[in-house]
Amino acid sequence: MGSASRKTFLPLDPVSFTNESKAVIDFIADYYENIEKYPVQSSVEPGYLSARFPDSVPYCPEPLEDILKDVNDCIIPGLTHWQSPNFFAYFQANASTAGFLGEMLCSGFNVVGFNWISSPAATELESIVLDWMGKLLKLPSSFLFAGTGGGVLHGSTCEAAVCVLAAARDKALKELGGWEHITKLVVYASDQTHFTFQKAAKLVGIPPSNFRLIETSFSTEFSMSPEMVRSAIEDDIKSGLVPLFLCATMGTTPTGAVDPIAELGKVTTEFKLWLHIDAAYAGSACICPELRHYLDGVELANSISMNPHKWFLTNMDCCCLWIKEPNLLTDSLTSDPEILRNKASKSRAVVDYKDWQIALSRRFRALKLWIVIRRHGLANLMYHIRSHIEMAKRFEAFVRKDERFELVVPRKFALVCFRLKPEAAAAEEEGGELNRKLVEAINSSGRALVSHAVAGGIYVIRCAIGTTLTQQHHVDALWKLIQEKAQALLINN
Amino acid sequence: MGSASRKTFLPLDPVSFTNESKAVIDFIADYYENIEKYPVQSSVEPGYLSARFPDSVPYCPEPLEDILKDVNDCIIPGLTHWQSPNFFAYFQANASTAGFLGEMLCSGFNVVGFNWISSPAATELESIVLDWMGKLLKLPSSFLFAGTGGGVLHGSTCEAAVCVLAAARDKALKELGGWEHITKLVVYASDQTHFTFQKAAKLVGIPPSNFRLIETSFSTEFSMSPEMVRSAIEDDIKSGLVPLFLCATMGTTPTGAVDPIAELGKVTTEFKLWLHIDAAYAGSACICPELRHYLDGVELANSISMNPHKWFLTNMDCCCLWIKEPNLLTDSLTSDPEILRNKASKSRAVVDYKDWQIALSRRFRALKLWIVIRRHGLANLMYHIRSHIEMAKRFEAFVRKDERFELVVPRKFALVCFRLKPEAAAAEEEGGELNRKLVEAINSSGRALVSHAVAGGIYVIRCAIGTTLTQQHHVDALWKLIQEKAQALLINN
Numbered sequence: 001m002g003s004a005s006r007k008t009f010l011p012l013d014p015v016s017f018t019n020e021s022k023a024v025i026d027f028i029a030d031y032y033e034n035i036e037k038y039p040v041q042s043s044v045e046p047g048y049l050s051a052r053f054p055d056s057v058p059y060c061p062e063p064l065e066d067i068l069k070d071v072n073d074c075i076i077p078g079l080t081h082w083q084s085p086n087f088f089a090y091f092q093a094n095a096s097t098a099g100f101l102g103e104m105l106c107s108g109f110n111v112v113g114f115n116w117i118s119s120p121a122a123t124e125l126e127s128i129v130l131d132w133m134g135k136l137l138k139l140p141s142s143f144l145f146a147g148t149g150g151g152v153l154h155g156s157t158c159e160a161a162v163c164v165l166a167a168a169r170d171k172a173l174k175e176l177g178g179w180e181h182i183t184k185l186v187v188y189a190s191d192q193t194h195f196t197f198q199k200a201a202k203l204v205g206i207p208p209s210n211f212r213l214i215e216t217s218f219s220t221e222f223s224m225s226p227e228m229v230r231s232a233i234e235d236d237i238k239s240g241l242v243p244l245f246l247c248a249t250m251g252t253t254p255t256g257a258v259d260p261i262a263e264l265g266k267v268t269t270e271f272k273l274w275l276h277i278d279a280a281y282a283g284s285a286c287i288c289p290e291l292r293h294y295l296d297g298v299e300l301a302n303s304i305s306m307n308p309h310k311w312f313l314t315n316m317d318c319c320c321l322w323i324k325e326p327n328l329l330t331d332s333l334t335s336d337p338e339i340l341r342n343k344a345s346k347s348r349a350v351v352d353y354k355d356w357q358i359a360l361s362r363r364f365r366a367l368k369l370w371i372v373i374r375r376h377g378l379a380n381l382m383y384h385i386r387s388h389i390e391m392a393k394r395f396e397a398f399v400r401k402d403e404r405f406e407l408v409v410p411r412k413f414a415l416v417c418f419r420l421k422p423e424a425a426a427a428e429e430e431g432g433e434l435n436r437k438l439v440e441a442i443n444s445s446g447r448a449l450v451s452h453a454v455a456g457g458i459y460v461i462r463c464a465i466g467t468t469l470t471q472q473h474h475v476d477a478l479w480k481l482i483q484e485k486a487q488a489l490l491i492n493n
Numbered sequence: 494m495g496s497a498s499r500k501t502f503l504p505l506d507p508v509s510f511t512n513e514s515k516a517v518i519d520f521i522a523d524y525y526e527n528i529e530k531y532p533v534q535s536s537v538e539p540g541y542l543s544a545r546f547p548d549s550v551p552y553c554p555e556p557l558e559d560i561l562k563d564v565n566d567c568i569i570p571g572l573t574h575w576q577s578p579n580f581f582a583y584f585q586a587n588a589s590t591a592g593f594l595g596e597m598l599c600s601g602f603n604v605v606g607f608n609w610i611s612s613p614a615a616t617e618l619e620s621i622v623l624d625w626m627g628k629l630l631k632l633p634s635s636f637l638f639a640g641t642g643g644g645v646l647h648g649s650t651c652e653a654a655v656c657v658l659a660a661a662r663d664k665a666l667k668e669l670g671g672w673e674h675i676t677k678l679v680v681y682a683s684d685q686t687h688f689t690f691q692k693a694a695k696l697v698g699i700p701p702s703n704f705r706l707i708e709t710s711f712s713t714e715f716s717m718s719p720e721m722v723r724s725a726i727e728d729d730i731k732s733g734l735v736p737l738f739l740c741a742t743m744g745t746t747p748t749g750a751v752d753p754i755a756e757l758g759k760v761t762t763e764f765k766l767w768l769h770i771d772a773a774y775a776g777s778a779c780i781c782p783e784l785r786h787y788l789d790g791v792e793l794a795n796s797i798s799m800n801p802h803k804w805f806l807t808n809m810d811c812c813c814l815w816i817k818e819p820n821l822l823t824d825s826l827t828s829d830p831e832i833l834r835n836k837a838s839k840s841r842a843v844v845d846y847k848d849w850q851i852a853l854s855r856r857f858r859a860l861k862l863w864i865v866i867r868r869h870g871l872a873n874l875m876y877h878i879r880s881h882i883e884m885a886k887r888f889e890a891f892v893r894k895d896e897r898f899e900l901v902v903p904r905k906f907a908l909v910c911f912r913l914k915p916e917a918a919a920a921e922e923e924g925g926e927l928n929r930k931l932v933e934a935i936n937s938s939g940r941a942l943v944s945h946a947v948a949g950g951i952y953v954i955r956c957a958i959g960t961t962l963t964q965q966h967h968v969d970a971l972w973k974l975i976q977e978k979a980q981a982l983l984i985n986n
Contacts, residue, residue, distance in 0.1 A: 014523075046842040107588070110586055358652060361809065375557065
């Protein structure tokens with residue numbers, strides 16, 4: 001049995017829990033203090049870590065100091081610093097003290113709230129917080145528990161997509177009279193829709209050949225055309241297929257485009273498709289009245305999802321999904337094994353969230369969104385969004401003023417899509433190549449991180465402003481860096 | 494813009510981060526100190542929380558003290574205390590200081606490691622830790638990166654099941670020549686297999702009528718019969734169906750049964766089925782040489798999963814999945830959007846874990862498993878498992894000594910399945926009823942929490958020994974409680 005005993009082996013002793021946890025708090029605070037000193041994107045080579053760590057497991061316990069030293073010496077150099085104020089890539093992942101506190105409580109209680117009885121507070125707080133968040137976004141009451149709908153926290157948009165696609169699929173298969181019709185179901189999205197929906201549709205068994213990517217173009221700022229959707233639906237019906245599901249996006253990943261929800265909703269209503277709205281990134285902005293209009297038409301949707309873990313100060317992971325007819329979700333996802341049967345579930349007076357998601361086990365994620373909302377209040381949450389939008393406007397103005405650059409699409413939120421003008425290079429192709437080199441030069445400097453997209457064949461540089469720590473001077477420094485790297489490239493070109 | 498400004502609104506300021514986080518550490522330590530004072534299972538009524546919280550969101554920030562007061566007054570009474578040493582229900586969810594520290598670092602760094610470049614350390618540490626864990630379980634090198642396979646961390650067994658089922662499905666559909674064959678695919682499990690596999694099979698589009706539940710019985714201790722599997726496969730082939738996938742379990746949820754992996758592997762090899770091993774609970778026990786034999790035959794499997802978040806001191810959530818042919822997983826799950834293209838991925842010298850799982854976004858979960866292993870060392874981890882098994886043996890002896898009770902199946906790990914003998918009641922049906930009442934009496938006392946199962950028509954009381962804080966005296970107290978409640982019931986019967 002080794003030399004340990006229950007008296008000496010105390011893996012959750014409150015005293016060492018406190019001491020060791022506080023040491024790690026200091027370590028993380030120190031990381032935040034110094035975060036600007038690190039190159040934003042890690043410059044390690046593939047395989048760097050295996051060379052530093054033994055390939056076998058220690059037999060004896062190691063002291064925390066040794067582990068933290070390794071985190072400092074080996075892990076941090078391999079991080080791309082998403083919390084750096086100079087991180088402008090992808091979409092941000094907001095950490096905050098409030099989100100962190102919620103995550104600590106979640107991990108500390110470590111309850112598994114698969115059904116109501118397994119921890120009533122976990123279920124009830126989640127329902128309350130989803131209604132809170134839905135009200136912040138001014139969702140119709142048809143999406144709220146206070147109305148006729150309801151919401152759930154998932155880990156990611158893809159999980160949410162899998163679940164609503166399965167719900168839509170199972171409803172359709174029931175109506176069509178058998179599982180063999182699965183090969184007739186068709187899902188629609190645009191070529192700007194997050195690829196996660198294509199993956200999710202395939203995961204739930206929709207043939208990949210039945211996924212329609214509606215083409216977008218520069219002329220509509222890369223938003224989805226309701227006419228083209230209608231036409232695609234009609235074609236599919238003529239071919240004997242069954243249009244099932246449309247995903248509209250509010251704030252696409254490549255360029256921040258907004259699909260015309262109200263008009264798309266008319267089409268999906270007419271043809272009885274399930275309309276899902278993916279507001280993963282820009283949904284957070286709708287807490288500001290002046291930005292809420294982008295969600296107009298949401299009442300025509302069947303479901304909507306957004307990620308507080310992006311722009312809403314909630315540490316990873318946290319995705320809100322609201323659905324108008326929760327019974328369609330639970331019809332598809334419910335399991336009722338004897339081992340989990342209990343009076344509360346039988347009474348049907350409670351929500352059992354295992355039937356609203358893929359997995360059985362689930363963390364108490366609601367705590368962090370609840371603390372984020374209370375600790376900041378709507379006032380500061382709106383300030384958070386607006387200050388990033390102000391910074392994005394400022395950056396946009398920088399781009400406009402420099403005649404070597406151009407904005408590719410109008411900015412709606414805090415994502416600015418720009419490029420060196422093709423004229424600055426010999427031809428369009430070289431323009432793409434030059435912009436690619438510019439991104440490479442910015443990122444390899446370690447002083448900032450941006451990312452890229454291709455929309456309508458155009459290579460676009462994306463500057464997503466929105467980390468928790470980003471301030472105006474970081475945006476100013478980014479612009480200087482871009483100008484400096486562009487200058488060097490244009491001289492050498 | 495309200496009265497806030499970037500100077501006063503600092504949601505991730507290191508000083509307040511430190512102070513507030515340490516206050517929450519003290520709060521959690523206090524919770525652990527007092528955890529035995531709470532009734533293990535919450536006794537709140539459905540809807541208790543909505544009555545206590547406002548239904549609208551605060552406009553102004555609230556102080557942390559108010560929030561923690563609400564956690565104390567409103568949330569804790571609604572928790573079922575999974576970390577209580579008197580929690581013997583379901584399977585345990587081990588928290589530990591080490592797991593908590595890892596979770597804090599994960600949440601503090603808050604990186605999103607979807608591909609290698611988005612945070613190389615997150616990917617590389619995960620690959621290293623999966624190999625470590627695989628070596629601890631003495632998996633063949635065909636499951637390790639050091640060999641020809643590889644591993645990934647998911648949040649739950651169901652996610653792992655969805656992914657391996659999709660991989661098996663897509664391989665089969667390719668071989669069969671088209672998506673329309675999806676309705677021919679058949680999945681096999683036993684009536685003791687975790688219901689999550691049935692849910693996962695339906696999620697990936699396998700018709701529910703093509704899910705075969707092989708019946709188990711008391712005579713084989715509820716393990717799956719290879720002969721019955723073979724016979725079911727042969728029947729399906731005769732009917733023109735295509736046997737696809739078999740899930741074998743090492744340590745079932747209802748009774749801790751172990752399916753005969755080696756013999757089942759022979760059948761799946763012969764008929765070319767994908768064999769998955771679900772070792773969610775009992776996999777952890779295989780780090781002890783004397784218990785490893787239950788995994789014999791694993792070399793015949795295509796994939797295996799187990800959950801360190803159950804019995805391996807790793808806070809929620811953490812599920813290890815190993816796969817022999819990772820290319821089958823990535824063939825099914827890969828997406829290659831322009832926005833994520835980068836040199837490292839193109840070089841194919843790196844792992845991009847987004848292609849090994851459902852979601853795009855992913856947390857740096859490897860940190861916690863890595864710290865759990867290093868901070869405890871194999872010696873203490875084995876002690877952890879063995880001490881629970883010793884306690885289970887002790888509990889088993891209590892049951893054996895009391896002639897009113899009987900063990901329903903032999904104990905293999907730290908789950909004891911027992912009941913009041915049917916003779917103690919008038920008839921078998923009443924025996925079920927009496928045992929149901931006994932569970933109710935134990936749980937409503939608040940002094941301990943057990944759960945139940947039904948196997949082979951028999952109502953079984955499950956005592957799963959394994960929380961981090963459980964010590965021998967808790968097990969002794971549980972037995973006294975059971976005797977006391979049984980006595981009261983038998984007198985009143």
